[in-house]
Amino acid sequence: MAYQVLARKYRPRRFADVAGQDHVTVTLMNALTQQRIAHGYIFSGHRGIGKTTIARILAAALNCRNPIGSELRPLAEPCEVCESCTEIRAGNAVDVIEIDAATNRGIDEIRELRDAARYRPSRDRYKIYILDEAHQITDAAFNALLKTLEEPPDHVIFMMATTQPEDIPQTVRSRCQHFSFHAVKLVDILGEIRAIAAHENVDTDEAALALLAEAGDGSMRDALSIMDQAIASAPVEDGRPRLVAQQIRELMGTVPNAVFERILQAVNDNNSAEVMTTANQLLDAGNSPAQLARQAVRYLRNSLIAKISGLTPESAEGGAAAELLQISPDEQRRAARTAALFTEEELTRFLQTMLRTFDELGYRQEQRFHFELGLLKLVHLRRLLPVEEVLSQLAGGGGGSAPRAQSAVRPVAAAPAPRPTAPAAPADTRPAFSPFADTPNRERFQGISVGHQPEPVPVAKTAPPVAAPLPVAPPVPVAPPVAVAAPVSPPPALGVPPVVAASPLATPPGAAQPVAAPVEVVSPFSAPSTPPPPVPAPAPIPVAPPAAVASPFSAPAPATPVAAPPAPAPSAPGEPASHLQDAVVDALSNAKQGSASDAIGDANFILDGDTLKIQTMLSKIMLGVVVNADAEKILRLAVRQAGGPVNITLLPADPAMKAAEKKAKAPRSGSAQAKAMEHPIVQRAQSLFQAEIRNVIDLRED
Template sequence: MNEEGQSLPEQPMAYQVLARKYRPKRFADVAGQDHVTVTLMNALTQQRIAHGYIFSGHRGIGKTTIARILAAALNCRNPIGSELRPNAEPCEVCESCTEIRAGNAVDVIEIDAATNRGIDEIRELRDAARYAPSRDRYKIYILDEAHQITDAAFNALLKTLEEPPDHVIFMMATTQPEDIPQTVRSRCQHFSFHAVKLVDILGELRAIAAHEQVDADEAALSLLAEAGDGSMRDALSIMDQAIASAPVTDGRARLDAQQIRELMGTVPNAVFERILEAVDQNRSAEVMTVANQLLDAGNSPAQLARQAVRYLRNCVIAKISGITPESTEGAAELLQISPDEQRRTARSAALFTEEELTRFLQTMLRTFDELGYRQEQRFHFELGLLKLVHLRRLLPVEQVLSQLSSGQASSTPRPATPRPTPTPSRPAPPPANPSPTNTFEPAKPAFSPFGADTNRKRFEGIESGHQPTPPKPTPVPTAAPVPPPIPVAAPIPVPAPTPTPSVAEVPEPLVPATPVIAIPEAPAPVAAPIAPAPVAAPIAAEIAEPAPEPITISAAAEAPSKPTPEENDPATRLQNAAVDALTAAGSQTSAADALTDATWEISEGELKIQTELSKTMLRVVINPEAEKVLRLAIRTAGSGELKLSLLPIGDKPIAEKKARAPRSGSAQAKAMEHPVVQRAQSLFHAEIRNVIDLRSDD
């Protein structure tokens, strides 16, 4: 009544959403979680109660609901087996059960861990857990979204979880159990919840629609169940929204599939069936026309790509499981869709192979991922659909490889084509079937500065995949000099003589190696096989007893080398003497290397040595002992009294560094004296940088 004594109109009760109104109150009412409910009921019957539970799984599948039912069953005042409570289910009539169901029980504390996630809140919880429950048997803490608790807070709870009081039970519900520390998980019993099957969601929706007096056909309920995506709460929320937007006839709401699709912003799967039919018939224009109609109607490209991915996934599963439009047996477990949609996906799957559907699914998944960060989503969605048509035109790599391998296996070998004569420096390979009369020892390979160039030119002109056929040497009794040209039997055509290679092409070793004559092979026979004619005796004789070919040296090369101007330079002589003395000292190799790279100059009675060392490293490398050896070597060289100045790299260079002549007797000096090296220097103005001595001891 108001202040004037008049009665106020009765206020209508607040509307309660379907997800809360039809929340299960017993273990038997929970859909799709029998493996959890049966285990908990057996534990209650056997009094095997754990002090910690972790309930993990998909959203909206009953984790918190089962935690509340378990709390009511633990604190129910009626014992199991009594008249009011024949089994482990809560009686739902005692004071404890009704308070827990209403959410105002004193000893059942439900905490939102996403908000109370810090160490201070967990410390308060730990301190309060020490006290006994005020009325019920157990003090129960339900931590929802437990993965949000910080690591420090979990560490503060570890000791209580390991050795809790007898009256305390912890229940943690989470969608991300991997974020809970392993030390906490090992102290609790972990129950992993399953996604609710489509059949179970469909049964619940059908029962709720009848109870709410809502007329809904099977296609509409199937769409709602599919939209739930394994979550009962999501399906009930979408159903609540659909009932609110549905037309009312005679006081009853009417749900149909078209209205639910418009509400969710989706399109019928018949559109994707049409697209795949156009892809199968290689009609790109029709694919683009359908995509244009969908996008012009206001559909989101990301939502369309998501639906296309789901439809292609169902097609792949239908193809793998062998489902046909006429028979969809066994498809309920694999395809969580209605029977009509199962037949539709079976029709689409019959158009393609399993590999093609897999490539389609991969392409659309990539398109769906790209739409999340692309500006022009429409263009990328259209491009993704066009790729499906292009993939249909392509042959799989496996098929191409199998065709190539089968074609090579069945084809007849082609006649050998004439190939260029190998480089004369290449040793002839041994024959396939050697005999005591025609075997010979190949020449021992020697190091050549032009070896890399020879190896490169050796394989030029040879076809890929073919190896040159080794010639068959004919045995001859005696040896004779090689006459030019090489006489060959008449039936075998002799190719044109190869022009004489230049010095850069012919390898000239430091130690002359035995030359080997390569015999050009004859082309393969065409009409009838022709017996190879015997090769002239002088050739085989040359192969049997190889003789070193003399090297012609010009008069300039034969003349003894004269001292270079650098060797007459006093600074250079002092540098060589100092480096040799430091090297002979044994422990001063670092100083010898530093002075080798240094620049020496004598000016006005002062010997200036410009090193490449810093001021600090100069004192370390050229220590007092090395400096003593250096001064003694300078005096021994007979240069009189010179003032010695060692300059670090920071000072201004005294002169441009000159190339130092090699020490006498070294490998570099012997290489410089070789006529081949001198010839190369005169032709190419070459510079000797690295010398590798590969001479054998014998």
């Protein structure tokens, strides 16, 4: 007799022999006992789990010649000894017709079947049609079978086996009893192949059996087919084949999961070199990138399930996690160890990345490069922080967990640092008189010196103690008063008594004297610089008697008379903020937001306490269209960089004031409207015809 593969040799002959489908076998046996036989059945489910096998067993039970409850047939199982049972098991029964619907799928074949169904069975009780792969039948053929399925003759029973029940028309499914088969559990497959190995005199270990059961992936037929290959390639010891795990892995072209555990350990350690080295060893050994990616996906899925179910290496046997994982206890402990390294969100991102990599490998040319790229993405994903944590840090720095040491976050634009302010002087060293005592913006003047722009000046945190008044130089003869631009008094140094000087001017020795008597003031805030040309003063100011003050904080520096530039005063509440408006308009123009730039250029910027109100000339609907989300983001960033407040409110146009504000508002400097207003022809037209410029279109090239 020719050799039979294990899947055919050990095909179940009774309902009790079918593994993992108790919900189907119990129902069918009860229906046979109660004589509640339907005229149509649909068996659907995964490949190799017993759909066609149960259809044959049911056909044998229906046509068995021994009645249920007899000595040869005490239960609803077929007796396996009568002529009908033996013929059905051999596949040559006359009244049990098994049709491959994948090849006989047309309307002509179904019409022949329908015509043949009218005749009674030649010998048995029922004429049974088993349609394998029934989803391949065309819609027209199903429509031709509808009437027969709905009202068939009493002697005809249809059984349809399919892996895709959704492809069968609903009108056909509603006329049949539908049984959905389950994937066979790992323990059931493991028990079957262990019994078959003992019956076939094959020496195996538990690791090899677990590997064969996992390779079946819920399909009993797949597991037996791989076992048949493994027995054929196994070494023979004492006349008995011996199955080992390493030999089975080489046969299937897989690698041990310890490799993926090592890769994910390197991902946790942020070690890209170790990940790439391991991947290079796997690929150089001849492993397929697609197969490796598939194994990585399965391993990540098992690790994610272990994380969700709370599986630990100590509790790796039994429980709900074992039902979800369907892997051996050793592999459960391995998945638990990997799950302990990452969070549930990280494992989800890893699984999504590897799934995308596995999909891309199907149509990419350089599969090796894409597989390596997928593994590197896992390392990069490990460096990311959750969005919630980043947002909580931006909001106030609280509420989020501490970032990992090896993690790196994308640079986020931080708020501008506050301007340095001088700490208040102690009460006992406060000078009796200071021109800046009641000035709210005294920090703006701390960096002003003669002939220099304001610069931030470091101020000591604590003032040095003053033991005695500083010595004062003898008075210098003074000529008539000297005209200067503006008397600027330096801010009092900490711990130094204030000196009121007539002019903070100094003339280097030997230089030409443009005035009768120079006055030298030594200040701890001034720095040496090249003297600029003298600036004529607008009006003479009487000068008090000069005084030379010696200070341990000062250094003599020559200077010439020059008007100190006034420091910009802060905007008061309700006061326009033109500098913020210019910064926003420039930022929008640079970002190619022309419409938003024009709208903001025509708006009014008003500071109201710690809120910046932007009164636009747009309606409420057009405001959201012109100043979109990107433009608003650029606007807020520009205001923050210009030192403006954080709270910004965009206001639509007031219909009552829109016309008046538009008429009264002057064009922005440098804009197309401003240039048009400066043109002599436009000015002449305005004067002659009392013309008004309503709209200006800029046609200049960028």
